[in-house]
Amino acid sequence: EIADAIAGALADGPLKGKHVVVTSGPTHEPIDPVRYIANRSSGAQGTAIAEALAALGAAVTFVTGPADAARPRGVHVIEVETARQMLEAVEGALPADAAIFAAAVADWRVTQAADKKIKKDASGVMPMLDFAENPDILARVSQMKEGRPALVVGFAAETNDVVDNATAKRTRKGCDWIVANDVSPETGIMGGSENAIVLISSEGAEDWPRMGKVEVARKLAARIAEALA
Template sequence: MTLSGALSGKRILLIISGGIAAYKSLDLIRRLRERGASVRPIMTASAQEFITPLAVGALSASHVYLDLFSREDEQDVGHIRLARDSDLILVAPATANLMAKMAQGLADDLASTVLLAADRPVLVAPAMNPKMWAHPATRRNITTLKQDGIHFIGPMAGEMAESNEHGLGRMAEPLEIVASVLSLLDGGAKPLKGRSAIVTSGPTHEPIDPVRYIANRSSGRQGHAIATALAKLGANVTLVSGPVTIADPAGVKTIHVERAEEMRDAVLGLLPADIAVMVAAVADWRVATSSDQKIKKQPGDAPPMLALTENPDILKTIGHHANRPKLVIGFAAETQNVEDNARLKLARKGADLIVANDVSPDSGIMGGERNRVKLITRDGIEDWPDMDKNTVADHLARKITQMLETS
């Protein structure tokens, strides 16, 4: 599926503020225009210290607006015209300073004045040092902006421009921003529209007898959230869920299973598909022969011996299948050597991406509300900060969109 023309006729007002991430705006302009959007740029004075209006103008094929007091641009109250003559206002990168102005309603340059006069959707892609992002003043401003209806994409975790700096503060990648633009501008023209996705979620229960079973502590929250996030971006999602106590996600077809063999059969029955995200914590073993009756404890008898046999490896089966989805993503829940084990799993299972996390008992991740993951690909590792599971799902859905677009 190509996204060419997905933004045909859409008018984007792009505000570029000062920061090293401004260089990404050049690629962002190209990505927006190749999808049919027209891009009208505004550059702050600080942005011009990092990239030139000449480069921005050449890529956007548009006049670049720089000065609130330009006699030529302001002869017809140009800042009001700019604010209204667009379908969406995109701020990328958005510095802590510009977001503070937005939150306080300040208007001392062209960019902040246009934002104060805006009556269109505003999407902000923050970029700053992790300590600036985490500062209480910035957190207060973000809360205010969200209450005011401002939309956010990112920031993401990774290496900063400063030497030896790492954390949450990188501007989202251009394709991730484009996915958010598409989602905001047209609920029908979603970036994953026409794509089919399979998501597995929850634990499996492997019966010992009619009463007892082998299982794990997976709640299904992360898998269900990922199914929801993919559906929001337009994918036709089928969720194969093990036994959980949470509700089926809206807008998603859900197949309920108990055992690993049932989950494997359900997944294979959904092929072919474009995307497979294997989140379920499938039990590695099952009892070779489960009892039809409850196993009774007899006084003086030794505990019964349970002969175990290996369950099917669903991720490996999908990763090497003749009808293999274009994108196969697995999860690695580890308690030690997280990165090393995830790299081995990536190669062994035939996956394109492994989402790895540390589920040691003191992490609170297994069965909890939050998650901290590392994304392992053949090209490297992305270390994401602690986030709630819905936010992880939204970020991963945008990552999937990006990977499909560039594959």
């Protein structure tokens, strides 16, 4: 705590006085008290981004799902489980100068999670589950009529046609940048320590060389500082 406070006070960088919201990790969507649907996400990239922003002087609100990665230091951490809780935490954290949505949010939830464990019967047939689409946090914040953060950054984890999919996503959501990467199993990126980024903006697609997730975070934080200057 004391070390964090000192680090915060020392971080007199280009983001001093700026508030940035960062989401990170997966969301877990309950099926019943013991089962859930999840996305694979260690939270490593989002955690590194939060720390890199704080190191440049930003006040960071870090909204994280149940992730394995140790929580970042020197930031305000809010722990959530579901997509709906994440949206609520993000909306509660605004206004902000920038919002960086690095979390791997589940697209769907089970409409009515059972409050008792669903029992397997002899039929071999899975009980029917009704799914509903989760709120789209990136789209909702990107399209705010009032109080929209000056810079909204989304992430796209793709397994194919990375640039095309991510470019279309940027337009569809209305965000400023998309940080896209290829998470095909053969890249070893998911759960690994490296990342290979394409940054999509109104200027087009910018390929970054493969580098560690901490280096990606520092480079992205520097670009955010430039954009907010």
